[in-house]
Amino acid sequence: MAKVSFHHNDGNVDVLDVDPGTSLMRAAVTNGVAGIVGECGGQAMCATCHVYVRPEYLDGLPEISEDEEEMLECTADPRDEDRSRLGCQIKAGEGLDEIEVDVPASQI
Amino acid sequence: MTAVPSTSSNAQNPEHPQNPQNIVIVGNGQAGIQLVDSLRKEGYTGAITVIGEETHFPYQRPPLSKDFMAADKEPKPLPLRAEKFFTDNDVDSRLGVRVTSIDRAGHTVSLSDGSSIGYTTLVLATGAANRELNVPGSGLEGIYGLRTLADAEAVHARLDTVRSVVVIGAGFIGLEFAAAARKRGLDVTVLEYADRPMARALSPVMGNWFAQAHRNLGVNLRLGEGIASFIGDGSGQGNDGQASERGHVAAAVSTTGETYPADMVLVGIGVIPRTELAEQAGLSVSNGITVDSAMRTDDEDIYALGDCANYPSHHAEARTRLESVQNATDQARHTAKSILDTHDGGRDYTELPWFWSTQGDLRLQIAGIAHPDDETVLRGNPDGGKFSVFCFRSGRLVAVESVNQPADHMAARRLLAQERTLTPEQAADLDFDFKAYSKAAAAGV
Numbered sequence: 001m002a003k004v005s006f007h008h009n010d011g012n013v014d015v016l017d018v019d020p021g022t023s024l025m026r027a028a029v030t031n032g033v034a035g036i037v038g039e040c041g042g043q044a045m046c047a048t049c050h051v052y053v054r055p056e057y058l059d060g061l062p063e064i065s066e067d068e069e070e071m072l073e074c075t076a077d078p079r080d081e082d083r084s085r086l087g088c089q090i091k092a093g094e095g096l097d098e099i100e101v102d103v104p105a106s107q108i
Numbered sequence: 109m110t111a112v113p114s115t116s117s118n119a120q121n122p123e124h125p126q127n128p129q130n131i132v133i134v135g136n137g138q139a140g141i142q143l144v145d146s147l148r149k150e151g152y153t154g155a156i157t158v159i160g161e162e163t164h165f166p167y168q169r170p171p172l173s174k175d176f177m178a179a180d181k182e183p184k185p186l187p188l189r190a191e192k193f194f195t196d197n198d199v200d201s202r203l204g205v206r207v208t209s210i211d212r213a214g215h216t217v218s219l220s221d222g223s224s225i226g227y228t229t230l231v232l233a234t235g236a237a238n239r240e241l242n243v244p245g246s247g248l249e250g251i252y253g254l255r256t257l258a259d260a261e262a263v264h265a266r267l268d269t270v271r272s273v274v275v276i277g278a279g280f281i282g283l284e285f286a287a288a289a290r291k292r293g294l295d296v297t298v299l300e301y302a303d304r305p306m307a308r309a310l311s312p313v314m315g316n317w318f319a320q321a322h323r324n325l326g327v328n329l330r331l332g333e334g335i336a337s338f339i340g341d342g343s344g345q346g347n348d349g350q351a352s353e354r355g356h357v358a359a360a361v362s363t364t365g366e367t368y369p370a371d372m373v374l375v376g377i378g379v380i381p382r383t384e385l386a387e388q389a390g391l392s393v394s395n396g397i398t399v400d401s402a403m404r405t406d407d408e409d410i411y412a413l414g415d416c417a418n419y420p421s422h423h424a425e426a427r428t429r430l431e432s433v434q435n436a437t438d439q440a441r442h443t444a445k446s447i448l449d450t451h452d453g454g455r456d457y458t459e460l461p462w463f464w465s466t467q468g469d470l471r472l473q474i475a476g477i478a479h480p481d482d483e484t485v486l487r488g489n490p491d492g493g494k495f496s497v498f499c500f501r502s503g504r505l506v507a508v509e510s511v512n513q514p515a516d517h518m519a520a521r522r523l524l525a526q527e528r529t530l531t532p533e534q535a536a537d538l539d540f541d542f543k544a545y546s547k548a549a550a551a552g553v
Binding site: 026029030031032038039040041042043044045046066067069070071073074108 | 168170171174175186187189190191192193196433437441464466471473514515517518
């Protein structure tokens with residue numbers, strides 16, 4: 001299992017154990033993590049699964065695709081050039097046994 | 109102490125004596141569930157009942173014809189919301205029951221389990237049903253539609269056991285499935301009555317490009333050729349060589365008389381809006397349940413939205429009914445404000461329609477609504493598999509269709525949402541910075 005932590009603005013943290021290969025968006029939506037919507041079902045069409053990846057995990061991430069790049073320019077909360085990613089494009093357990101992200105205040 | 113009937117909403121909100129106290133939502137698809145979410149986000153604290161006829165918890169349909177079919181192992185559906193969303197938000201979620209009738213005068217709906225529920229506001233998010241084939245042999249086993257999770261599970265379970273599949277209809281669902289089946293190495297034939305795929309939704313130039321792209325993938329795409337009948341394998345009957353409704357499908361016969369072997373058949377010939385409840389209740393229906401720009405029907409206490417609703421489209425400048433995630437979710441956010449009277453802007457729904465379809469590695473994105481007779485301008489090189497088609501009507505940009513070109517798509521969404529245009533010459537000129545131009549327009553420059 002891979003461990004995914006979603007940190008919220010109010011200090012609460014959702015810690016999930018998920019099957020390797022599960023996207024952060026699917027993990028969050030399936031487990032009811034507040035603030036992650038996944039409106040398009042993981043197609044990088046809507047930017048409602050925006051997360052800020054904590055710096056210590058950035059090296060293990062896949063590269064940003066052209067699709068993700070365009071959507072990251074349209075996030076509801078400001079993009080962080082280093083840390084912003086779409087949760088649907090990051091899979092837990094693939095190069096990252098553990099990952100921690102911060103959940104933005106808004107997605108729409 | 110006697111039970112106190114719930115008092116009128118005046119006590120809660122004197123400014124809005126109509127403030128709804130029990131909102132009943134028929135349908136728990138993308139529109140219905142987003143409406144639940146939006147009602148709570150808008151501050152509504154009263155009762156919500158949401159009724160779904162499937163027994164599954166609400167899930168996302170779009171992946172069913174894409175990722176779900178491509179998965180090797182047993183795929184899992186993606187929920188629209190987790191179960192705890194419904195308890196956390198105090199939502200009465202009813203699964204596996206249908207609404208059988210609406211009593212408008214009595215403000216109640218009757219359910220298939222014999223119960224009834226009172227409403228102050230009723231919302232019809234009933235979606236659409238697959239159009240069904242009615243040719244000889246349509247009743248054979250092995251012929252599937254693809255709409256629900258149950259459909260998708262049945263189809264996916266067969267994919268490892270079949271060699272050849274025939275797809276009826278070259279629309280989005282049919283072609284998404286065809287590409288996924290090809291990727292699994294199956295022989296795929298697609299029969300399409302029209303002379304190009306996705307003819308209702310796409311410009312001719314883009315439709316024709318997709319025809320070639322699917323042929324390059326190895327799909328046997330037969331255009332101008334509809335389905336005439338299915339031939340069974342003769343099981344469960346005395347085989348007299350005639351099409352029969354018993355046994356398992358073995359082949360499809362087209363309108364031009366060709367015969368194609370078929371271990372299974374997938375039918376994707378469009379949908380019909382679910383308007384039967386509205387019709388029974390005497391509401392106005394015409395290609396969908398007729399609503400105004402606030403998503404209200406001709407009964408002031410009944411709203412409709414999503415696939416089942418026919419609304420006055422600002423961008424199409426005509427009454428329109430759309431089948432898409434964007435349409436369902438944006439209309440749900442709008443409907444919540446209409447019901448609660450919390451629109452900060454106008455009551456008119458004006459969101460720009462956009463769509464997507466993933467067919468194998470081909471990613472189609474559409475902003476706006478194109479007509480087949482729009483003037484079209486190419487941007488980029490179709491031979492390279494990355495390009496866009498800009499659609500103009502009376503000299504004004506109305507839609508942009510993109511293949512593997514997400515920057516054009518997002519720029520088009522920004523520009524069209526602002527109702528700004530560009531010239532056909534600018535659209536075709538790759539030295540013209542479309543992205544910067546659209547950002548400036550969105551910023552009000």
